Amino acid sequence: MPDDLLRFVSGPPGYSPWWLVLGLALLLSVIFWYVAVFVATMPSARLRAIPAVRDLHARVLRYRFARTVASINRRHRDAELTDEQAGAALSRTLRSFLHQATGQRAQYMHVRAVADSELRAAAPLLDALGTARFDRSSTVDVGRLGRDTEELIRTWR
Known part of the structure; x- marks a missing residue:
């Protein structure tokens, strides 16, 4: 099982695991942005x-x-x-x-x-x-x- 996880995190051969980290960071940023806009526009x-x-x-x-x-x-x-x-x-x-x-x-x-x-x-x-x-x-x-x-x-x- 750890080998499968390592393969998932590292992605296909030739791709850096930092792409996954970057993708997750961007996803969290978008979620944070929507929450911030929602809260900022509440009465x-x-x-x-x-x-x-x-x-x-x-x-x-x-x-x-x-x-x-x-x-x-x-x-x-x-x-x-x-x-x-x-x-x-x-x-x-x-x-x-x-x-x-x-x-x-x-x-x-x-x-x-x-x-x-x-x-x-x-x-x-x-x-x-x-x-x-x-x-x-x-x-x-x-x-x-x-x-x-x-x-x-x-x-x-």
């Missing part, structure tokens, strides 16, 4: 329900949204965005993150409703972002709010 609600994927999904969400906030902060610092525009973009990004991370429709919730829900940690920040967005006479430091938004997203559990 967030289903990803949050799968124990093996839940933590990875949360890390990826935090990373992606924190990068978006950092981009908004950079654009505001470079004077590409006004205080009002930056406040609106930060609020929209934070609300989208909260929806993706928790499933609660934070985009449509009033700040008081956010404060009365499991999202209460974000309520003071959303209130300050609303002030920056709608009150031109406010002295809110949008740069500071941007850093606070990024920190909240990075530390969200």
